[in-house]
Amino acid sequence: MAHLVGNLLVAQSGGPTVVINASIAGVITEAGKHEFIEEMYGGMNGILGILNEELIDLQDEKAKAIEGLRYTPAAALGTCRYKIDFKKNPEQAGKDMDRLFEIFKAHNIRYFFYAGGNDSQDTAHKIHEQAQARGWEMRVIGVPKTIDNDLPHTDHCPGYGSVVKYNAATVMEVAFDVSSMATDDGSCCLVEVMGRAAGWIAAGTVLAKRSENDAPHIILLPEIPVNEEAFLNKVKATVDQLGYCVVVVGEGVKNEQGDELGADKSRLDAFGHAVLSGAAEALKELIQGKLDLKTRTVKLGYAQRAAAHYGSKLDADEAFACGEAAVRAAIDGKSGFMVKLVRTSRDPYRFDTGLQPLGDIANVEHVVPRDWISEDGFMPNDKFVQYARPLIAGENPVPHEDGLPKFVVLDKNLVEKQLPPRE
Amino acid sequence: MAHLVGNLLVAQSGGPTVVINASIAGVITEAGKHEFIEEMYGGMNGILGILNEELIDLQDEKAKAIEGLRYTPAAALGTCRYKIDFKKNPEQAGKDMDRLFEIFKAHNIRYFFYAGGNDSQDTAHKIHEQAQARGWEMRVIGVPKTIDNDLPHTDHCPGYGSVVKYNAATVMEVAFDVSSMATDDGSCCLVEVMGRAAGWIAAGTVLAKRSENDAPHIILLPEIPVNEEAFLNKVKATVDQLGYCVVVVGEGVKNEQGDELGADKSRLDAFGHAVLSGAAEALKELIQGKLDLKTRTVKLGYAQRAAAHYGSKLDADEAFACGEAAVRAAIDGKSGFMVKLVRTSRDPYRFDTGLQPLGDIANVEHVVPRDWISEDGFMPNDKFVQYARPLIAGENPVPHEDGLPKFVVLDKNLVEKQLPPRE
Numbered sequence: 001m002a003h004l005v006g007n008l009l010v011a012q013s014g015g016p017t018v019v020i021n022a023s024i025a026g027v028i029t030e031a032g033k034h035e036f037i038e039e040m041y042g043g044m045n046g047i048l049g050i051l052n053e054e055l056i057d058l059q060d061e062k063a064k065a066i067e068g069l070r071y072t073p074a075a076a077l078g079t080c081r082y083k084i085d086f087k088k089n090p091e092q093a094g095k096d097m098d099r100l101f102e103i104f105k106a107h108n109i110r111y112f113f114y115a116g117g118n119d120s121q122d123t124a125h126k127i128h129e130q131a132q133a134r135g136w137e138m139r140v141i142g143v144p145k146t147i148d149n150d151l152p153h154t155d156h157c158p159g160y161g162s163v164v165k166y167n168a169a170t171v172m173e174v175a176f177d178v179s180s181m182a183t184d185d186g187s188c189c190l191v192e193v194m195g196r197a198a199g200w201i202a203a204g205t206v207l208a209k210r211s212e213n214d215a216p217h218i219i220l221l222p223e224i225p226v227n228e229e230a231f232l233n234k235v236k237a238t239v240d241q242l243g244y245c246v247v248v249v250g251e252g253v254k255n256e257q258g259d260e261l262g263a264d265k266s267r268l269d270a271f272g273h274a275v276l277s278g279a280a281e282a283l284k285e286l287i288q289g290k291l292d293l294k295t296r297t298v299k300l301g302y303a304q305r306a307a308a309h310y311g312s313k314l315d316a317d318e319a320f321a322c323g324e325a326a327v328r329a330a331i332d333g334k335s336g337f338m339v340k341l342v343r344t345s346r347d348p349y350r351f352d353t354g355l356q357p358l359g360d361i362a363n364v365e366h367v368v369p370r371d372w373i374s375e376d377g378f379m380p381n382d383k384f385v386q387y388a389r390p391l392i393a394g395e396n397p398v399p400h401e402d403g404l405p406k407f408v409v410l411d412k413n414l415v416e417k418q419l420p421p422r423e
Numbered sequence: 424m425a426h427l428v429g430n431l432l433v434a435q436s437g438g439p440t441v442v443i444n445a446s447i448a449g450v451i452t453e454a455g456k457h458e459f460i461e462e463m464y465g466g467m468n469g470i471l472g473i474l475n476e477e478l479i480d481l482q483d484e485k486a487k488a489i490e491g492l493r494y495t496p497a498a499a500l501g502t503c504r505y506k507i508d509f510k511k512n513p514e515q516a517g518k519d520m521d522r523l524f525e526i527f528k529a530h531n532i533r534y535f536f537y538a539g540g541n542d543s544q545d546t547a548h549k550i551h552e553q554a555q556a557r558g559w560e561m562r563v564i565g566v567p568k569t570i571d572n573d574l575p576h577t578d579h580c581p582g583y584g585s586v587v588k589y590n591a592a593t594v595m596e597v598a599f600d601v602s603s604m605a606t607d608d609g610s611c612c613l614v615e616v617m618g619r620a621a622g623w624i625a626a627g628t629v630l631a632k633r634s635e636n637d638a639p640h641i642i643l644l645p646e647i648p649v650n651e652e653a654f655l656n657k658v659k660a661t662v663d664q665l666g667y668c669v670v671v672v673g674e675g676v677k678n679e680q681g682d683e684l685g686a687d688k689s690r691l692d693a694f695g696h697a698v699l700s701g702a703a704e705a706l707k708e709l710i711q712g713k714l715d716l717k718t719r720t721v722k723l724g725y726a727q728r729a730a731a732h733y734g735s736k737l738d739a740d741e742a743f744a745c746g747e748a749a750v751r752a753a754i755d756g757k758s759g760f761m762v763k764l765v766r767t768s769r770d771p772y773r774f775d776t777g778l779q780p781l782g783d784i785a786n787v788e789h790v791v792p793r794d795w796i797s798e799d800g801f802m803p804n805d806k807f808v809q810y811a812r813p814l815i816a817g818e819n820p821v822p823h824e825d826g827l828p829k830f831v832v833l834d835k836n837l838v839e840k841q842l843p844p845r846e
Contacts, residue, residue, distance in 0.1 A: 015604070074599035074600040075604070078606060079603055079604055079606075081604075165827070168827055169732045169827055169828055170726045170730070172830070173828075176729055180439050180497040180499070181498070181503075181504075183472070298722060298726050299720065300723075301612075302601065303721050306596035306599055306600040307596055308599075310732055392825075400818070402812060403815035404592055404631065
């Protein structure tokens with residue numbers, strides 16, 4: 001097989017993670033070994049920046065900076081939520097595709113890598129199909145990324161191990177705090193974590209439990225509707241037994257009517273907008289109102305998906321490996337695939353990378369299986385623990401300066417534009 | 424001077440910190456060197472447990488566990504907010520004091536160490552005075568502790584450096600996240616941190632700024648009333664310039680009428696209670712309502728004062744040193760003092776411990792000086808940075824097991840009770 005000679009473009013999309021940059025480092029490192037990949041470009045802010053022909057020269061970055069991507073959180077190239085949507089807006093989508101391929105051709109892009117979640121893999125899939133339809137020889141490979149862990153076909157997603165490690169440590173620490181104050185204070189603490197549809201992130205905090213009575217005592221998953229009475233009984237029983245109770249709440253938890261607890265639209269603020277303080281605040285009101293129990297909340301928000309000071313070493317290694325594997329697949333002539341992680345051994349844990357057709361990924365939601373959750377719905381069981389435990393192994397080291405992490409920021413030197421501005 | 428022979432009692436009080444256990448380790452380690460200190464007891468849950476004669480035998484703990492207190496968050500002995508209040512309830516306070524001295528005598532307590540904040544130092548002071556009045560020879564030394572950093576006379580408080588380190592790293596990481604999403608998402612993020620009256624914790628996040636445009640872009644301190652218009656103008660100007668804005672909010676920030684933003688009692692929940700989601704949520708509504716800007720919140724809550732996975736090494740060392748110094752002072756015949764930290768050199772940073780009469784501590788509130796804050800009130804200035812920067816030096820190491828911290832839990836073997844139960 002003759003090697004496809006040309007340039008490489010890599011971009012990032014969707015909500016950032018602690019290790020999405022490690023994947024980019026993997027792409028760059030592997031591509032650097034192959035001389036028929038001539039130029040390496042980064043697309044700024046995902047597909048949106050590419051449409052604006054905002055490409056940066058990755059070979060112009062310091063080698064140190066590329067290395068630093070292994071521990072730098074968020075999307076070093078910038079990201080977006082922009083969607084090329086043929087269903088909702090076929091005219092705009094068609095224009096966008098035309099524009100994208102003008103840019104690919106103008107810059108002789110023959111290798112395209114897109115790191116992201118469900119929507120981003122869908123975009124990559126469409127670009128792959130369009131490349132074939134338009135007769136532009138280009139290899140398109142998706143790199144998996146999402147803290148939500150909701151991509152199908154891959155054992156888990158890069159980004160997931162790190163958010164679980166940080167959140168589980170936080171729950172453990174909060175529990176030490178609350179339990180030591182429980183005598184005449186404290187009592188209940190609700191920790192709200194991300195996850196609107198899938199409860200993988202919330203479920204992961206079960207790893208903080210080393211024994212029966214350890215926190216978290218209750219985990220509320222979006223997959224299991226909250227029965228108010230059963231929940232309050234469980235909180236009360238826990239406080240009666242231990243003096244305190246730590247509850248982890250996935251932000252998307254729903255009541256039995258299917259409404260999100262954090263989206264009660266009945267309360268309006270001064271501007272007439274619904275007060276959406278979130279699920280934990282709603283449950284705090286419930287607990288204080290019904291049980292008269294002192295209750296506090298923690299809402300980790302963006303902090304949890306950016307906590308590179310405490311990332312999983314395995315997660316960073318796997319993210320890097322996914323980037324490398326994407327390049328190797330493209331060099332092998334593959335296109336239209338997403339790299340996936342395959343668990344080749346459970347104990348000791350070992351992984352390999354594989355490939356899955358991009359068409360299998362889009363619009364498939366991967367949620368926590370019901371038989372990985374206790375009968376009462378309040379706690380993931382041993383099947384889940386066996387699955388998740390290995391993913392938080394090791395601490396990904398971060399260099400420090402003056403007592404704080406020293407992350408890298410790319411120089412982002414723009415490649416000269418070849419086309420008129422986007423309309 | 425003849426050495427005072429007898430037993431030691433140490434206890435913890437008030438809100439826990441990452442390093443209050445390190446102070447206890449310092450007390451135990453130093454006391455172990457002096458044979459005229461015979462038995463070493465820990466009072467469970469502060470003064471409240473002592474009143475119940477719940478004393479544990481510290482010499483019965485594993486040496487490894489005592490060592491582990493150097494990196495274990497929260498209060499290993501338990502804590503309380505119970506106050507012996509001669510003003511509000513003189514009858515109960517008198518009874519409590521009688522009971523305390525019965526217990527001290529029954530267990531021959533001659534050395535008493537109390538680690539805590541303002542209220543706890545006040546309690547220690549009263550016990551010191553009562554010991555003198557009652558003719559019970561006992562040395563009483565307070566050990567400083569508070570993330571709030573609001574104790575007077577000490578350069579800073581053990582616990583403060585660690586909360587600042589964790590919060591500043593978090594703000595830095597959140598800023599990486601928000602800025603990488605700013606193109607068509609993100610925009611404003613509010614991070615709420617602790618500090619009801621004093622803004623030391625919020626101010627400390629300024630250390631995340633390595634250059635002019637770095638986050639945090641605005642820090643709201645409880646000391647400076649929020650001018651709504653000036654605040655919104657600053658948010659808008661920052662977003663116009665950088666595409667995003669990260670705001671740190673001390674939980675106790677007030678409006679110009681002196682009311683806490685987080686305590687707007689006009690909104691009621693389903694139980695008729697005021698909705699107190701906090702200052703960040705209130706400001707989020709304001710920003711979304713007035714600027715139509717996508718805004719998200721992070722509320723670190725208890726997580727920040729328990730984040731031992733990322734504690735300051737210097738902070739732990741200083742906390743340990745304070746515990747040692749307390750014992751040495753008592754052995755030197757001192758009583759009625761609090762250990763304080765003294766900065767003996769600014770660059771390089773060096774500290775020593777000193778002593779301050781307990782009577783100087785109680786009811787004195789130490790807030791951020793106005794001339795350590797920028798003229799517009801939105802940012803601590805270089806004077807503050809020079810003060811705070813050294814306090815976050817180094818990462819306090821924590822052993823891990825299965826990817827998560829391995830903290831210690833004391834065995835807590837109770838000493839045999841000598842007295843009838845408390846009435």
